[in-house]
Amino acid sequence: MFGYAIRRVLSALPVVLIAVTACFFILRLAPGGPFDGERALPPETLANLRAHYNLDLPLIQQYGIYVGRLLQGDFGPSMVYNDFTVAQMLWIGLPFTLMLGFTAFVVGTVAGLVAGSLSAVNQNKLPDYVLVMLVMVGLVVPNFLMASILQLVFGVYLDWFPAGGWKPGSLQHLVLPVIVLALPHAGRTARLMRGSMIEVLGTNYVRTARSKGLGTRLILARHAIKPALLPVVSYLGPGLSYLLTGSLVVEQVFALPGIGKYFISAALNRDYGLVLGTTILYMLIILAVNLLVDILYAWLDPKVRYD
Amino acid sequence: MKFAQILKATATAGVIAMAMTGGASAITLNMMNGSEPGSIDPHKASGDWENRIIGDYIEGLMAEDANADAIPGQAESYTVSDDGLVYTFKLRPGIVWSDGVPVTAGDFVFAFQRLFDPKTASDYAYLQFPILNGSEISDGSITDFSQLGVKAIDDTTVEITLEGPTPYFLQALTHYTAYPVPKHVIDKVGDGWTKVENIVSNGPYTIKEWVPGSYIKSVKSDTYYDAANVNIDEVNYFVQDDLAAALARYRAGEYDILTDIPSDQAEWIKTNLPGQDFFAPFLGVYYYVINQEKAPFDNADLRKALSMTINRDVIGPDVLGTGELPAYGWVPEGTANYEGVDPYQPSWIGLSYEERVAEAKGIMEGLGYTAATPLTLQLKYNTNDNHQRVAVAIASMWEQIGVKAELFNSETAVHYDSLRAGDFEVGRAGWLLDYSDPSNTLDLLTTGIMQDGAMNWGNNYGRYSNDEFDGLMKSAASENDLAARAKMLGDAEKIAMDETGAIPIYWYIAQNVVTPTITGFQNNAKDIHRTRWLSKAE
Numbered sequence: 054m055f056g057y058a059i060r061r062v063l064s065a066l067p068v069v070l071i072a073v074t075a076c077f078f079i080l081r082l083a084p085g086g087p088f089d090g091e092r093a094l095p096p097e098t099l100a101n102l103r104a105h106y107n108l109d110l111p112l113i114q115q116y117g118i119y120v121g122r123l124l125q126g127d128f129g130p131s132m133v134y135n136d137f138t139v140a141q142m143l144w145i146g147l148p149f150t151l152m153l154g155f156t157a158f159v160v161g162t163v164a165g166l167v168a169g170s171l172s173a174v175n176q177n178k179l180p181d182y183v184l185v186m187l188v189m190v191g192l193v194v195p196n197f198l199m200a201s202i203l204q205l206v207f208g209v210y211l212d213w214f215p216a217g218g219w220k221p222g223s224l225q226h227l228v229l230p231v232i233v234l235a236l237p238h239a240g241r242t243a244r245l246m247r248g249s250m251i252e253v254l255g256t257n258y259v260r261t262a263r264s265k266g267l268g269t270r271l272i273l274a275r276h277a278i279k280p281a282l283l284p285v286v287s288y289l290g291p292g293l294s295y296l297l298t299g300s301l302v303v304e305q306v307f308a309l310p311g312i313g314k315y316f317i318s319a320a321l322n323r324d325y326g327l328v329l330g331t332t333i334l335y336m337l338i339i340l341a342v343n344l345l346v347d348i349l350y351a352w353l354d355p356k357v358r359y360d
Numbered sequence: 361m362k363f364a365q366i367l368k369a370t371a372t373a374g375v376i377a378m379a380m381t382g383g384a385s386a387i388t389l390n391m392m393n394g395s396e397p398g399s400i401d402p403h404k405a406s407g408d409w410e411n412r413i414i415g416d417y418i419e420g421l422m423a424e425d426a427n428a429d430a431i432p433g434q435a436e437s438y439t440v441s442d443d444g445l446v447y448t449f450k451l452r453p454g455i456v457w458s459d460g461v462p463v464t465a466g467d468f469v470f471a472f473q474r475l476f477d478p479k480t481a482s483d484y485a486y487l488q489f490p491i492l493n494g495s496e497i498s499d500g501s502i503t504d505f506s507q508l509g510v511k512a513i514d515d516t517t518v519e520i521t522l523e524g525p526t527p528y529f530l531q532a533l534t535h536y537t538a539y540p541v542p543k544h545v546i547d548k549v550g551d552g553w554t555k556v557e558n559i560v561s562n563g564p565y566t567i568k569e570w571v572p573g574s575y576i577k578s579v580k581s582d583t584y585y586d587a588a589n590v591n592i593d594e595v596n597y598f599v600q601d602d603l604a605a606a607l608a609r610y611r612a613g614e615y616d617i618l619t620d621i622p623s624d625q626a627e628w629i630k631t632n633l634p635g636q637d638f639f640a641p642f643l644g645v646y647y648y649v650i651n652q653e654k655a656p657f658d659n660a661d662l663r664k665a666l667s668m669t670i671n672r673d674v675i676g677p678d679v680l681g682t683g684e685l686p687a688y689g690w691v692p693e694g695t696a697n698y699e700g701v702d703p704y705q706p707s708w709i710g711l712s713y714e715e716r717v718a719e720a721k722g723i724m725e726g727l728g729y730t731a732a733t734p735l736t737l738q739l740k741y742n743t744n745d746n747h748q749r750v751a752v753a754i755a756s757m758w759e760q761i762g763v764k765a766e767l768f769n770s771e772t773a774v775h776y777d778s779l780r781a782g783d784f785e786v787g788r789a790g791w792l793l794d795y796s797d798p799s800n801t802l803d804l805l806t807t808g809i810m811q812d813g814a815m816n817w818g819n820n821y822g823r824y825s826n827d828e829f830d831g832l833m834k835s836a837a838s839e840n841d842l843a844a845r846a847k848m849l850g851d852a853e854k855i856a857m858d859e860t861g862a863i864p865i866y867w868y869i870a871q872n873v874v875t876p877t878i879t880g881f882q883n884n885a886k887d888i889h890r891t892r893w894l895s896k897a898e
């Protein structure tokens with residue numbers, strides 16, 4: 054298994070290099086540059102700025118410099134945020150984004166599994182209808198709207214939670230962002246769980262268990278949940294990647310200090326260094342999650358081989 | 361008896377405890393400050409959200425009062441030579457950086473040299489180009505920094521020599537590009553001096569904490585010379601890009617001041633938060649540029665027709681809902697150094713809107729454009745709800761005179777890139793004045809200069825060019841008599857506007873919302889409100 058992991062990591066390297074290269078050149082092809090703001094800068098200022106960021110060199114040489122630095126773990130300077138390097142900004146924001154994403158993942162997964170199971174057990178009864186409706190709401194209401202609604206209801210009218218912002222260590226500040234981020238994930242998990250649970254509940258071995266006189270709880274715990282989980286587990290990998298990299302809107306609306314919002318603002322500002330930095334970091338997160346899922350899979354299911 | 365004593369003692373202790381907690385709790389101002397600061401180094405900053413933080417922790421020779429007018433800051437007094445070229449500033453006695461090191465004339469000399477140093481690559485260095493040799497040092501043609509027109513006569517005397525008389529120079533000194541930086545810290549840690557562990561201040565506040573993407577916290581500086589009159593103990597400048605969320609957080613009591621609002625909520629705020637809306641005009645103009653290198657837009661009559669068909673009276677109150685005032689001229693009302701010049705009014709100002717449309721229609725028909733054979737033009741704007749609303753409204757107004765406008769929006773960088781490249785017909789632009797002087801907007805219409813074989817049009821996107829206008833601007837730049845200078849600039853404005861060198865649409869409006877516990881917040885033409893003038897009732 055160790056050899057398998059090493060092989061997977063090595064095979065990811067060319068992927069990273071290709072992505073960095075593509076991203077580097079596509080960005081430069083986009084019209085407009087980091088210094089195209091509302092005001093035209095005087096030519097001498099523009100020349101100074103371009104020299105400062107090596108933008109006056111031939112593109113291929115800039116690429117060489119960038120990759121050279123990257124190999125040493127240096128993401129270079131940001132062209133908009135002068136007081137921090139890209140690496141510093143990502144380093145400060147990443148723990149928050151990871152914490153937010155993982156929390157939402159745990160909350161969403163648990164909520165989804167419970168809701169899905171309850172729905173399946175009560176199929177076509179009132180609790181099922183209510184839950185299915187809630188799941189649909191979680192799935193179809195876009196997160197920027199959901200964020201505003203929760204902010205107004207729980208932050209302004211009821212005043213139960215802060216309407217935004219972040220204080221290190223404050224759970225209260227996390228409640229609304231985590232709910233907004235977790236809802237679609239919970240919805241998808243619940244739908245999968247409901248479907249596969251209904252299927253499992255209709256199988257012969259469950260019927261046998263029932264006919265033996267086992268109670269519903271026991272049947273669920275012993276016989277139904279495990280097999281019903283399999284399709285859900287295969288969704289959890291992409292689900293986790295999505296939560297870790299999909300916090301941009303939530304971070305923006307709740308003014309949270311993660312890296313998600315840089316992803317948009319840096320692209321709009323043509324902040325070349327920061328766009329590349331966030332892209333690379335997101336790519337590494339996704340690659341790592343995929344690797345983790347594959348290894349877990351192999352571990353969970355002996356039919357999968359490490360070759 | 362004993363019981364009464366105990367009761368008394370308890371009550372006294374309680375009162376003392378309450379008084380102590382009351383005294384110990386800091387008065388905190390929570391400000392919604394907009395975007396993440398790009399830098400809090402005054403030589404590298406470029407936005408008003410950075411200015412709010414920087415102007416609270418560093419003070420220049422001149423500072424702003426509550427009305428944002430220039431008052432002596434680190435300088436106690438100054439004298440100006442008769443020819444208006446040499447300013448001599450006497451620093452206040454005993455001023456120090458927050459680490460106790462004295463603020464000296466040397467800090468100012470060092471700061472200006474750093475500002476113009478090509479290696480600093482300061483975006484806004486050009487605001488101080490009136491200073492002798494500033495521009496030359498910036499473009500590298502002078503490498504000996506001692507030739508810069510900023511000298512330390514002794515530790516407490518700064519002498520600044522200018523290229524030419526500059527009536528707005530004291531005001532330009534209130535801008536952060538003119539702020540001192542701590543030489544003793546920069547010598548030690550270089551550009552890292554703005555890190556929280558290194559930073560020192562000479563203003564009313566000191567930076568204490570910076571959580572990127574979240575907030576910057578400043579606390580009152582005891583070493584500031586006017587600390588006795590600074591009321592607020594702590595300021596949190598919150599990063600908040602989402603304006604709807606900002607309003608929700610204000611309503612939840614998390615912010616005391618909003619520096620911007622979602623404009624579709626302006627009416628709601630006026631009705632539901634009475635007395636908290638501080639919406640007031642400030643120096644800035646929202647306008648459309650017309651590419652005068654492209655036919656038929658080189659025709660002044662056609663430009664006039666386009667301009668007079670825009671019903672400016674409905675744009676501020678109805679299309680945007682914030683009540684922006686209609687703009688017909690190029691210099692905002694209330695701009696300094698413009699005494700004796702009446703606000704510009706076009707020849708057609710006396711006509712009713714219907715009459716204007718009829719006249720414009722006549723002009724267009726004369727040029728062969730009718731509803732059946734319309735003039736098709738592309739109207740470009742940078743992607744934004746408000747710009748879109750204005751563009752849609754204006755496009756429909758133009759339809760009446762046989763103009764078919766195709767709307768085209770793109771993100772800011774792309775939009776301005778195409779404006780600068782001349783790749784547009786009509787485009788949206790805006791200008792907030794850097795300092796209160798008519799030359800600051802009128803310069804937008806001066807002819808470009810030839811550089812390395814290509815025309816550099818700077819901010820004159822429409823490429824308006826008129827020799828007489830350029831001549832007036834040039835003579836005004838070296839005119840020492842304020843009244844004569846104002847007259848020249850006024851004549852220049854009239855020339856450019858009579859030819860519709862660009863289409864002014866409305867004067868910008870500052871959109872602050874301030875909670876009733878805050879006092880001392882004054883609407884002003886620069887929309888600058890330093891925290892030292894504010895108080896907060898707990």
